[in-house]
Amino acid sequence: MSILEKIAAHAKKVIEYSDPLKGENIPYEGRLLFNENLFLPLQYYESLLEEVRNKLNESVRFYPSTSLKEEVTCRLCRIYNLDPSSVMLTAGADEGIKLALETVALYGRSRTVLIVRPCYSMPLVYSANMQIDLCSIFIDRENLKLPLTLIEDVIREKRPDLIFVCSPNNPIGMSHDMKELRELAELAQDAVLLIDETYVDYSDQDCSTLVRNFDNVIIVRSLSKSWGLAGLRIGYIISSETLLKTLRGLAQPFNISSVGLVMLSRALEMAHIVRRSIEDAKRIREYLYMKLREISKIRQVFPSKTNFITFSLGDSEKSLRVFSRLKERRIYVRKISEPYYDDCLRVTVAPKDIVDKFLLELNEVISGVS
């Protein structure tokens, strides 16, 4: 088969990202599906824009500056207490995940990944599109623990090249115990352990210490959520020297735009504003958690270390009806489609007036749905 014939055959199976909004223009207070930071004040964004206006050539006319990239990386490392030689900026956490999976597609022995689920959709999408075999292990929703014994069995039988785990977990929100993650890094041995820490800033633990002790660990993080910069597409990887060198070789030389670098450098100077917004979100998260638990038709509310909360309405059809009714009222939450969790809805934590409006509408909708 020629390459074109192979591509044509593969094209039929390609999974493309599908936008849940599909071009719909929803109001700010109804945007409760992407876990963006709805707490940051407009002045924060105005300062970013002002920085670009002051540095128009560096932001738009010129190629992105390598020295600015290095400077910004160092500043980020100071904030998170990281060694700059272990950090690489990426075009969102998504690029980090993609690069890690590309190492499997290129250098993998079994070309198999083990994914701890439920999880964020992109590792599943990339694996399928890169024709990487997938093994899934599901977290038990009663104890919410990392299923280490099952993982150990799969490692023995399938020898996966990469293990993906999301902590704090999207979509269910809890962090895995640090001791268990360390055990997993030990179990992984010959495999890459990819930890998605996109929501780390809303949690009270940080896996970056694992990178100091295990050279098979890749951590991906995002500036889309806590830093409120989803539109800029910036994230970063923390990993060992050898893995980073390989990942850098696969990335584009200018993976972060000049505008992105200039705005990020200004955003990092406003870390105190970001920190305050995180504290506000954590406070409202506990309020929302408590309020959701008071609604009798809600069967389970998952404790969260993120800026969203996931809850169950008992069955998938009921949750779909609630989801659709909320949508009719221009409130968009996420309907979870992962197996064993498809009875759940996920809502972004937002400022109190938005959360109160959401709770009001949710209560009305739920009482009208049998």
Ligand SMILES: Cc1ncc(COP(=O)(O)O)c(C=O)c1O
């Ligand atoms: C768990 C998880 N990982 C990665 C991403 C992608 O983040 P980014 O916008 O940095 O690509 C998301 C976005 O929703 C996410 O929830």
